[in-house]
Amino acid sequence: xxxxxxxxxxxxxxxxxxxxxxxxxxxxxxxxxxxxxxxxxxxxxxxxxxxxxxxxxxxxxxxxxxxxxxxxxxxxxxxxxxxxxxxxxxxxxxxxxxxxxxxxxxxxxxxxxxxxxxxxxxxxxxxxxxxxxxxxxxxxxxxxxxxxxxxxxxxxxxxxxxxxxxxxxxxxxxxxxxxxxxxxxxxxxxxxxxxxxxxxxxxxxxxxxxxxxxxxxxxxxxxxxxxxxxxxxxxxxxxxxxxxxxxxxxxxxxxxxxxxxxxxxxxxx
Amino acid sequence: xxxxxxxxxxxxxxxxxxxxxxxxxxxxxxxxxxxxxxxxxxxxxxxxxxxxxxxxxxxxxxxxxxxxxxxxxxxxxxxxxxxxxxxxxxxxxxxxxxxxxxxxxxxxxxxxxxxxxxxxxxxxxxxxxxxxxxxxxxxxxxxxxxxxxxxxxxxxxxxxxxxxxxxxxxxxxxxxxxxxxxxxxxxxxxxxxxxxxxxxxxxxxxxxxxxxxxxxxxxxxxxxxxxxxxxxxxxxxxxxxxxxxxxxxxxxxxxxxxxxxxxxxxxxxxxxxxxxxxxxxxxxxxxxxxxxxxxxxxxxxxxxxxxxxxxxxxxxxxxxxxxxxxxxxxxx
Numbered sequence: 001x002x003x004x005x006x007x008x009x010x011x012x013x014x015x016x017x018x019x020x021x022x023x024x025x026x027x028x029x030x031x032x033x034x035x036x037x038x039x040x041x042x043x044x045x046x047x048x049x050x051x052x053x054x055x056x057x058x059x060x061x062x063x064x065x066x067x068x069x070x071x072x073x074x075x076x077x078x079x080x081x082x083x084x085x086x087x088x089x090x091x092x093x094x095x096x097x098x099x100x101x102x103x104x105x106x107x108x109x110x111x112x113x114x115x116x117x118x119x120x121x122x123x124x125x126x127x128x129x130x131x132x133x134x135x136x137x138x139x140x141x142x143x144x145x146x147x148x149x150x151x152x153x154x155x156x157x158x159x160x161x162x163x164x165x166x167x168x169x170x171x172x173x174x175x176x177x178x179x180x181x182x183x184x185x186x187x188x189x190x191x192x193x194x195x196x197x198x199x200x201x202x203x204x205x206x207x208x209x210x211x212x213x214x215x216x217x218x219x220x221x222x223x224x225x226x227x228x229x230x231x232x233x234x235x236x237x238x239x240x241x242x243x244x245x246x247x248x249x250x251x252x253x254x255x256x257x258x259x260x261x262x263x264x265x266x267x268x269x
Numbered sequence: 270x271x272x273x274x275x276x277x278x279x280x281x282x283x284x285x286x287x288x289x290x291x292x293x294x295x296x297x298x299x300x301x302x303x304x305x306x307x308x309x310x311x312x313x314x315x316x317x318x319x320x321x322x323x324x325x326x327x328x329x330x331x332x333x334x335x336x337x338x339x340x341x342x343x344x345x346x347x348x349x350x351x352x353x354x355x356x357x358x359x360x361x362x363x364x365x366x367x368x369x370x371x372x373x374x375x376x377x378x379x380x381x382x383x384x385x386x387x388x389x390x391x392x393x394x395x396x397x398x399x400x401x402x403x404x405x406x407x408x409x410x411x412x413x414x415x416x417x418x419x420x421x422x423x424x425x426x427x428x429x430x431x432x433x434x435x436x437x438x439x440x441x442x443x444x445x446x447x448x449x450x451x452x453x454x455x456x457x458x459x460x461x462x463x464x465x466x467x468x469x470x471x472x473x474x475x476x477x478x479x480x481x482x483x484x485x486x487x488x489x490x491x492x493x494x495x496x497x498x499x500x501x502x503x504x505x506x507x508x509x510x511x512x513x514x515x516x517x518x519x520x521x522x523x524x525x526x527x528x529x530x531x532x533x534x535x536x537x538x539x540x541x542x543x544x545x546x547x548x549x550x551x552x553x554x555x556x557x558x559x560x561x562x563x564x565x566x567x568x569x570x571x572x573x574x575x576x577x578x579x580x581x582x583x584x585x586x587x588x589x590x591x592x593x594x595x596x597x598x599x600x601x
Contacts, residue, residue, distance in 0.1 A: 185297075187321050191321075211444075212453075212458070216456055218325065
């Protein structure tokens with residue numbers, strides 16, 4: 001292993017990059033993590049993050065912190081200043097938003113290579129792959145619908161869709177022809193009801209604040225009749241390696257459902 | 270030029286409203302035929318059809334009525350009271366203030382105490398805004414001052430709404446800000462209808478009561494007083510009526526602009542320019558406009574459903590410009 005002092009110093013400017021970085025970097029090479037990494041509502045690495053200075057992802061932050069590499073997301077709002085930063089010896093490394101689990105592995109591998117941690121990266125990837133493999137085909141092929149309180153869902157071409165298929169579930173939104181991060185209209189809930197709800201971020205909103213969709217009595221009564229699994233918000237929003245942790249919790253919750261719940265069991269021997 | 274008598278105007282508006290309501294029940298995600306919609310509405314269809322028509326589409330139609338009637342009647346009443354063609358809940362910042370009240374109640378946990386806190390907060394803020402504006406006009410200001418004060422109030426309420434959404438214990442996203450500023454009646458349920466219905470009924474009743482006095486007020490304040498109009502009571506009724514109806518509907522739909530401006534203007538000529546007679550047609554016309562806009566929102570094939578306020582602003586803003594240009598020409 002390389003001497004930590006010779007590794008490039010890395011700053012990360014948003015939560016998704018933070019999650020990647022703390023998994024594969026040598027702790028000594030991390031210069032700073034984003035302020036979101038300390039927010040227990042969204043971050044699963046609050047304790048780790050306290051050890052590092054926080055940043056708000058701006059160009060000034062990076063000029064002040066002087067990392068060798070800065071991890072940003074493709075939508076980063078300092079793009080116009082990338083040349084200025086390059087002139088100061090700060091390399092901007094934009095990370096794509098992953099659309100599949102293999103994208104997440106690929107991005108992890110790329111970051112590991114850029115920050116001089118190939119071996120650590122491979123170990124993490126092998127471990128995550130192994131954990132994900134163990135989850136395959138443990139549950140029945142429910143027709144599952146991912147739903148956020150605003151009525152948002154995940155159609156084909158999203159990491160949620162990819163994950164559902166990896167776990168052997170059927171994604172109702174994709175089967176209904178939705179692609180990307182669209183909305184699942186209330187009327188479709190009536191015409192093609194799922195066997196299983198996968199609820200994202202329903203824990204974060206109080207009943208009164210949820211959008212009209214999340215409050216709608218029709219959805220509420222369906223949630224009473226249909227088994228639902230809640231997704232832990234802190235492992236869910238980025239679609240990186242940590243997704244395997246969310247997947248494990250989803251599978252565990254589905255396995256804990258009373259047997260025979262959902263229409264699939266009906267008529268089975 | 271054809272003539273429509275006030276009575277037949279009301280009849281035409283009611284028929285249009287019913288026709289559009291039926292059309293609105295027919296448009297949606299699920300492809301239901303007219304027969305299936307009627308079956309679902311009357312409870313004779315399949316459970317699926319009943320759920321879709323009665324629980325998803327019908328509350329949306331009823332909310333369009335309530336929101337439209339509130340905005341149309343308030344616009345007509347405020348224009349009559351202030352004798353200013355530009356007075357309107359949206360432009361004067363009454364809707365935006367009601368939205369601020371709703372946001373404060375929702376995001377700072379007042380609704381955890383009671384769900385009624387939501388419309389009550391919205392109505393209180395709307396009342397405060399209306400009272401401030403009225404106090405300004407009493408201080409002898411011109412039409413221009415009133416509109417400028419309204420714009421200031423509106424900007425302030427809008428800014429505070431964004432600020433409140435950002436500072437709230439559970440911060441709202443950009444989507445939430447857009448909802449409160451542009452308004453929508455999608456995905457609403459009967460819970461939302463019941464939450465605003467009582468206040469809208471009382472508010473509209475107060476506004477409609479003012480009809481005869483508004484007709485007399487059109488002659489001038491002095492003349493009205495001589496003819497026995499209690500101006501204090503008239504102002505009180507209109508301020509309270511607008512605050513109740515607009516505040517309660519904004520609490521469930523967000524602020525929808527320009528309806529109260531456009532509708533009274535389009536209908537004024539059919540009631541011989543009498544502000545009192547304008548109230549009922551404006552309420553019905555407001556409902557027609559909101560329903561039509563809500564149908565348009567669903568027919569336009571955009572990746573994300575448009576906000577209702579976008580459509581009303583697309584209609585209303587050019588109209589507002591035309592009014593401003595005309596009033597400038599009149600002044601010269």
